[in-house]
Amino acid sequence: MKTVAALLSMAAMAHALVATTSEPSLSQIKTAAATTLPESPVSNVKGVAFDRFYQIWMENVAYTDSAADPNMQWLASQGILLTNYHGVTHPSEPNYCATGGGDTFGMDWDDWTQIPSNISAVPDLLDTKGISWAAYQEHMPYPGFQGFNYSNQETYEDDYVRRHNPVVLYDTVVANETRARQIKNFTDFEEDLANNKLPQWAFFTPNITNDAHDTNITFGAKWERHWMSALLANEYFMNNTLVLLTFDEDMYDLSDKNATFDQGNRVYTILLGGIIPDDLKGTQDDTFYTHYSSIASVSANWGLPSLGRWDCGANIFEIVANKTGYINYDVDLTNLYLNHTYNGPLTTGMLEEYFGGSSDLKKVAGSAWTWPVPNTDAKCSAGNGVLEAVKETYSGMSATYNYTSPYPWDEASGYNVNVTATRKTSNSTSNSNSSSTNATSTTSGAGRSSRISLGAAFGSMVALLVLLQ
Numbered sequence: 001m002k003t004v005a006a007l008l009s010m011a012a013m014a015h016a017l018v019a020t021t022s023e024p025s026l027s028q029i030k031t032a033a034a035t036t037l038p039e040s041p042v043s044n045v046k047g048v049a050f051d052r053f054y055q056i057w058m059e060n061v062a063y064t065d066s067a068a069d070p071n072m073q074w075l076a077s078q079g080i081l082l083t084n085y086h087g088v089t090h091p092s093e094p095n096y097c098a099t100g101g102g103d104t105f106g107m108d109w110d111d112w113t114q115i116p117s118n119i120s121a122v123p124d125l126l127d128t129k130g131i132s133w134a135a136y137q138e139h140m141p142y143p144g145f146q147g148f149n150y151s152n153q154e155t156y157e158d159d160y161v162r163r164h165n166p167v168v169l170y171d172t173v174v175a176n177e178t179r180a181r182q183i184k185n186f187t188d189f190e191e192d193l194a195n196n197k198l199p200q201w202a203f204f205t206p207n208i209t210n211d212a213h214d215t216n217i218t219f220g221a222k223w224e225r226h227w228m229s230a231l232l233a234n235e236y237f238m239n240n241t242l243v244l245l246t247f248d249e250d251m252y253d254l255s256d257k258n259a260t261f262d263q264g265n266r267v268y269t270i271l272l273g274g275i276i277p278d279d280l281k282g283t284q285d286d287t288f289y290t291h292y293s294s295i296a297s298v299s300a301n302w303g304l305p306s307l308g309r310w311d312c313g314a315n316i317f318e319i320v321a322n323k324t325g326y327i328n329y330d331v332d333l334t335n336l337y338l339n340h341t342y343n344g345p346l347t348t349g350m351l352e353e354y355f356g357g358s359s360d361l362k363k364v365a366g367s368a369w370t371w372p373v374p375n376t377d378a379k380c381s382a383g384n385g386v387l388e389a390v391k392e393t394y395s396g397m398s399a400t401y402n403y404t405s406p407y408p409w410d411e412a413s414g415y416n417v418n419v420t421a422t423r424k425t426s427n428s429t430s431n432s433n434s435s436s437t438n439a440t441s442t443t444s445g446a447g448r449s450s451r452i453s454l455g456a457a458f459g460s461m462v463a464l465l466v467l468l469q
């Protein structure tokens with residue numbers, strides 16, 4: 001895993017160096033670090049289930065490996081274990097991208113990515129109600145840093161990496177210099193905590209040592225338990241707070257040609273924080289969730305609109321859904337593939353290279369695809385419709401995918417077409433085996449309403465799907 005990790009990161013860096021000419025030099029970084037101040041907005045908007053939402057993402061560990069770790073078990077005993085929560089694809093970056101903006105846009109690698117500003121992201125939802133937010137990125141050299149990475153300056157080992165930062169990828173966020181400075185490091189977090197200036201929404205990325213990427217679950221879980229323990233004892237931090245601890249994806253080892261990523265990208269996920277009632281500590285919630293569920297849950301909690309992408313139909317954390325009355329879907333995992341995604345403008349084909357020129361994965365040029373059009377008229381699982389800015393930008397256009405589904409799928413490429421989702425019965429608990437209503441829907445036959453140039457690209461996508469099976 002380590003060799004592969006190094007390989008991935010080198011390849012991604014080489015690509016980035018080719019792709020960008022604006023990577024700041026070390027002296028530019030030093031100058032900026034000396035003068036750039038973090039932005040720490042505060043607000044107090046009441047939510048139905050929580051007043052603050054913080055998520056901490058670790059890297060690349062299969063569910064069963066996390067579940068076997070005693071420190072992860074301890075963390076689960078302090079909250080609710082989500083046993084059916086999934087990453088949405090491989091490798092890392094598209095998962096971060098998904099949680100930041102509700103789509104992978106076909107991304108299949110960890111390379112330099114900038115998403116155009118006519119695509120909305122979570123901060124745009126939060127800003128509709130003035131809900132303060134931040135992204136805390138360990139060892140990011142200064143607030144708003146947009147470079148590809150920042151290494152340990154003594155060992156030159158990977159430390160901060162852009163590909164694990166969900167909001168920096170979106171131009172809608174970083175094009176605004178004030179918003180860019182809400183992306184800051186763990187030192188800034190310690191200051192915000194000490195000054196009682198925590199935001200209401202935050203994303204935490206530990207560096208690549210602590211997040212288990214360049215180490216392993218034993219190391220990562222030990223770090224996470226230690227780091228969380230101090231916060232779990234902090235009254236200010238815990239006050240009406242919901243914390244989501246998760247992993248970007250399950251194991252991903254390209255060097256192992258025999259690897260069968262057969263765990264459906266399920267990742268060990270825990271809800272913690274002051275809003276978890278004592279009687280639910282140490283329990284589990286078996287509802288199907290994905291990274292898109294965190295966006296839908298935040299929207300439901302604060303009465304925010306949807307991005308109109310995969311957050312629109314995503315299941316909502318039961319602890320929130322119980323309060324808003326939303327009935328989640330049971331999703332049959334039998335034919336569900338969350339270990340790759342459909343092709344789109346961010347498909348690079350770089351995975352193909354690392355399958356050694358074998359025919360495992362086929363490149364489909366990103367330029368053959370336009371940016372997918374979001375849904376603009378759905379009510380969505382959070383119940384508040386779609387963001388005004390999204391409606392304006394895409395007015396009169398039909399959605400590329402059926403974004404009201406609780407899992408991603410695409411009819412044109414045959415992606416997840418045979419998956420079945422069923423509404424839970426309204427009074428069933430997530431753990432119950434009670435029979436469902438008959439409102440079962442398969443995705444087959446009902447599909448996205450528009451698609452651009454398919455042709456050869458479609459053929460290759462079919463090849464990819466066949467080979468992935």
Ligand SMILES: *[C@@H]1O[C@H](CO)[C@@H](O)[C@H](O)[C@H]1NC(C)=O
Nearest residue numbers: 038139140141142143185187
């Ligand atoms: C974190 O960012 C601050 C500026 O907000 C900078 O002074 C500091 O050096 C950074 N710390 C680390 C460990 O990168």
Ligand SMILES: *[C@@H]1O[C@H](CO)[C@@H](O)[C@H](O)[C@H]1NC(C)=O
Nearest residue numbers: 152157158159207208209210
């Ligand atoms: C990551 O951060 C920890 C402190 O939290 C530090 O000990 C470690 O050296 C950092 N990793 C790198 C590669 O610098």
Ligand SMILES: *[C@@H]1O[C@H](CO)[C@@H](O)[C@H](O)[C@H]1NC(C)=O
Nearest residue numbers: 041127175176177178179180
């Ligand atoms: C930039 O973001 C800040 C903070 O969200 C906001 O107050 C300001 O209006 C934005 N500026 C522009 C030009 O959008």
Ligand SMILES: *[C@@H]1O[C@H](CO)[C@@H](O)[C@H](O)[C@H]1NC(C)=O
Nearest residue numbers: 065068069215216217218219
């Ligand atoms: C993680 O690495 C440490 C040190 O190399 C080792 O002792 C430990 O057994 C490893 N954990 C797992 C789960 O492989």
Ligand SMILES: *[C@@H]1O[C@H](CO)[C@@H](O)[C@H](O)[C@H]1NC(C)=O
Nearest residue numbers: 044046051235236237239240
């Ligand atoms: C928790 O937050 C509420 C406002 O949301 C405030 O009234 C209360 O004093 C806070 N309690 C603590 C312990 O910080």
Ligand SMILES: *[C@@H]1O[C@H](CO)[C@@H](O)[C@H](O)[C@H]1NC(C)=O
Nearest residue numbers: 253254255256257258259260
């Ligand atoms: C892959 O599986 C085949 C067949 O079981 C076996 O011969 C081969 O050694 C395996 N390769 C690796 C790298 O594990």
Ligand SMILES: *[C@@H]1O[C@H](CO)[C@@H](O)[C@H](O)[C@H]1NC(C)=O
Nearest residue numbers: 260261262264336337339468
């Ligand atoms: C992808 O996931 C499916 C369903 O979980 C599994 O059957 C398949 O083997 C996985 N593909 C790869 C390449 O791991």
Ligand SMILES: *[C@@H]1O[C@H](CO)[C@@H](O)[C@H](O)[C@H]1NC(C)=O
Nearest residue numbers: 280318319322427428429430
């Ligand atoms: C949600 O409500 C159900 C049914 O009352 C209950 O069994 C379950 O524990 C609740 N879950 C949470 C997380 O509050």
Ligand SMILES: *[C@@H]1O[C@H](CO)[C@@H](O)[C@H](O)[C@H]1NC(C)=O
Nearest residue numbers: 335414415416417418444465
């Ligand atoms: C979906 O199911 C149909 C009917 O069983 C089958 O013909 C088709 O190949 C399946 N598609 C995929 C992508 O698995």
Ligand SMILES: *[C@@H]1O[C@H](CO)[C@@H](O)[C@H](O)[C@H]1NC(C)=O
Nearest residue numbers: 322323325425426427428429
């Ligand atoms: C279902 O839940 C509703 C609202 O909580 C309650 O009024 C009703 O009695 C419940 N029905 C059953 C069969 O438990």
Ligand SMILES: *[C@@H]1O[C@H](CO)[C@@H](O)[C@H](O)[C@H]1NC(C)=O
Nearest residue numbers: 422425435436437438439440
């Ligand atoms: C639900 O399905 C069962 C089994 O197929 C059937 O007996 C029942 O009539 C159906 N109920 C409704 C409301 O359609």
Ligand SMILES: *[C@@H]1O[C@H](CO)[C@@H](O)[C@H](O)[C@H]1NC(C)=O
Nearest residue numbers: 402404405406421441446447
């Ligand atoms: C979209 O997905 C939802 C949920 O799975 C389903 O109820 C609906 O019929 C689908 N719509 C279309 C047009 O396929």
